[in-house]
Amino acid sequence: MKHRIVVLGAGYAGAYVAGNLARRLSPKDTEITVVNAVPDFVQRMRLHQLAAGRDIEAPKLADVFAGTGIRLRLARVTAVDPKRQIVAVANADGGGELGYDTLVYALGSHGADRGVPGAAEHAFDVSARPSALRLRERLDSPGGRGEGGSVVVVGDGLTGIEAATEIAETRPGLSVALIARGELGARLSAGARSHLRRACDRLGVTVLEHTSVEAVEATRVLCADGAALASDATVWTAGFAVSPIAAAGGLEVTGNGQIVVDRTMRSVSHPNVYAIGDSAYAIGDNGRPLPMSCASAGYTGRQAIEAIVGRLTGRKIANTKLVYTYNHVSLGRRDGILQTVDDEGQAKPKYKGGRTPARVKAGILKMALWATSHPTYGMPKRKHRLAGAPDASREMALA
Template sequence: MTDTKQVLVIGAGYTGVLTALGVARRTKARVTLVNPWDTFTERLRMHQTATGQRLAAHRIADLVRDTRVTFVQGWVTGIDTAARTATVSTMDSPIPYDILVYAVGSTTDTSRVPGATEHAFTLNDPDTARRMADHLTASRSFLVCGAGLTGIEAATEIAESHPDVRVTLLSRGEPAEMMGPKAHAYLMGALERLGITVRSGVTVTKVLPDGVELDDGEFVAADGCLWTTGVSVAPLATRAGIATDATGRIVTDPTLRSVSHPEVWAVGDAAAIRQAYGVMHGTCQSGIPSAAHAAANIARALRGKAGRPFRFGYVHQPVSLGRKDAVIQFTFGDDTPRRWFITGRLAVRYKETVSSSPIPTFGLSRRLALPPRILATTGGRRNRGTLAGPPAGY
C-alpha cells in the first residue's frame, strides 16, 4: 500500500465520522470527509433540541483535528463513478477518490402526503428542530404524526417539557407495536400519565397549516405538527448508476462493498445490508458497528487482503419517555422481543449510557482501531415510523 490512496467519505454523521477516523487510524491513506454542515449533529437527541433543550456543539473539524482526515464543508451534488470523482458545491474542481464511503444517512420522508413538506416540522436537521422549539412556546396543541420510537420519544419530550400543550399522537398502527406485551403496556401507561392522546388506526392524508386531514375526512386541528414517519435516502447513488434498492440505499455484499462498484462502501442508513434475518433497518445500534467494520475492511483492501463479512444482531430497543422515564426492550438478534425489559430510573440510566454522546467513541477511534463488536450496543432507535412511509437523506 502507498500513502497516495484517496478515500472519500460522504456524510459526517455517526457512521461517516467513525469510518473516516477508522480508516485514518488503520492506514496511510488520505481521507477526505464531506458534510453540508460544519457541526456534528446528534440525531438521537434531536427531539431534545426540538423542545428547547441546549445540547453541546461539536465542530467536525475539531473531531478530526491532528488526523489524516481533511474536512470539507459542502454538499456533494454528483458522483462520477467512471472518473472516480465527486462534485462538491463549495469546491472549484471535483474531489478524486480511489475508495468512496457512502454514509449520507437518511431523513424523514415528507413527500408522500400533501402539505407535509410545507407545513410539518421534522427532526431532520438542527435548524428545523430549533424552529420547532420556538413554535412550541406559542402553541396550545401539537400533533406528532407517526408512533414509531422517534415519534414516541418526541411526543413524550414535548408533553413533559411543555405541560400546557395538548399532545396527540397519530398512527396507523399501535405505538411501539414491535415490543413485547409487558414493555408495550408500560410504554402506553407512560403516554397516558403524560396526558398524551393516542389515536391509532388512522391515516393522515393531508397536512394543513392549522391541522391535518384523516382518510375518513375528519379534520384534526392543532397549532403545529411534527412528521416522524417514513424514511428517505438521498438519490446520489442511484443517479450515479450504483446499484440501489427501491428506497435508494446502496446494495452491499457481505463485506459492505457495493455489489455493482467494488470501490464503493456503504454504511449506516444509506446501506441495504442483508443478514440472515433480512435487510437491516436504520438505527444507530447497527450503523456504528457497520462503520467500524467498513473501516477495517477498507484497511484490508488497501493491504491487498480479502474483506470479512459483516455480522450483526440487535440487542435492544431503548426508548426515552421524557427525561425521567424510559423503557428498554431487550431483543433477539433479529430485533424480535425477548421476555426481558427494564423501566423507570434504571432504564433512564441505561438509555443515557448506550445513547450517550459519541464524542468519546470518536476520541478512542483516533487512537485505537476499535473492533465493531465493542460498539454493537450503541444507540438503538429505529429510523422508521408507522403512518405513511418509507425510506431521503443527504
C-alpha cells in the same frame, strides 16, 4: 501517489469510519477527505430533545478531526460518478469535483413526507438540525414556551414516540397528540406496550390509534376518518428516505435507494465504493436487512473499516458482527424502554422499563458523542502501510 479515501457525510457512521481509518492507515500512503454539508457534528439521536428545548452539544468538525490528518470539505454532495471515480460538490463559493480511489458513502437518511399533501410545507421533522431548531422556535411561541398550544406528532415509530413524550414532559403547558397508523408501539412486546401507554397517560399524551393522515395544513391535521385535529406545530416522523444521489450515479440500489452491499459493506456493482449506515442495504447475521438505526451505523461502519484496511494493506478481512438485538426508547428524561428482539426481528416477551433504561440510553448517547469527538484516542504508534508500499528501512536507505 497516495491512495485517496473520500468519506461522504460526517454523521455517526461517517465520522466514526473516517477517524478509525485515520488511526489505522499510514498518512504516508493515504489521504482521507470528509465531505459534509454543515460544520458541526449533529447528534441526530438527540434532535427531538433539541426541538423540545434542551441544549445539545454540537462539536465543530474541524475540532473533531484536528490532529488526525483528515481533510474536511464543507460542501453539499450533488452527484457521484463511480465510473470516473468523481464526486461533485457545491457550497457558497461554488462547485467542484473530488477524485477518489476508495469512496465511503455515508449520507444517511432524512424525513420522508410520503407524498402526503402539505406535509413538506407545514410539518416539522426531527431528522435534521435546522428543522429541529425551527420546531423549537415554533414551540416557544406564542405566549412564551408555547403555553396552551397544541402539538400533533404523526407516526408512532421509535422517533415519534420519543418526540411526543419528550415534548410533553419538557413543555407540560402544551397539548400533545400522537397519531399511530396501527396499534401504539406495535413493534414492542405486550408488556412494553402497556408500559408505553402508562407513560403517555402520565405525560398527558393523547394517542389516536388506527388513524391515517390525509393532509397537513398550517393549523390542523386532516385524518382519513374525517377528523380534523388542531395543531400549532405538526411533527412528521412517519418514515425516512435516503438521498437519490446513489441511484442517479448508477450504483446498484434497492427500490428505496439504499446501496446494495456485500458482507463487507462493499457495493456489489462498484467495488471501490463502500456504503454504511442508513445508506446501505446490508444483510445482517440473521439473514434479514439491517434496519435504519444508529446501531446499524456502528456495525456497518466497523465492518467497512476492517474491509478497507484489510484490502489496502493485504491483511485478512475480519468479519464483524452485523446484528440488531434490541430497541432502546426514551420516554422523556426519567423513563424508557429496553426491548430485546429475536433473530426474526420480533420483540421478545421480556423488557425493561423505567429509570434504568433511561439512564442506559443517556449513557449510550454520551458514549456515542465521546467516541465520535475523540477519533485520535488510542492512535497507534505504528500504522499499517499499504500493500506494496516501500518499508521504512528501504526509505531510510534511499534517503
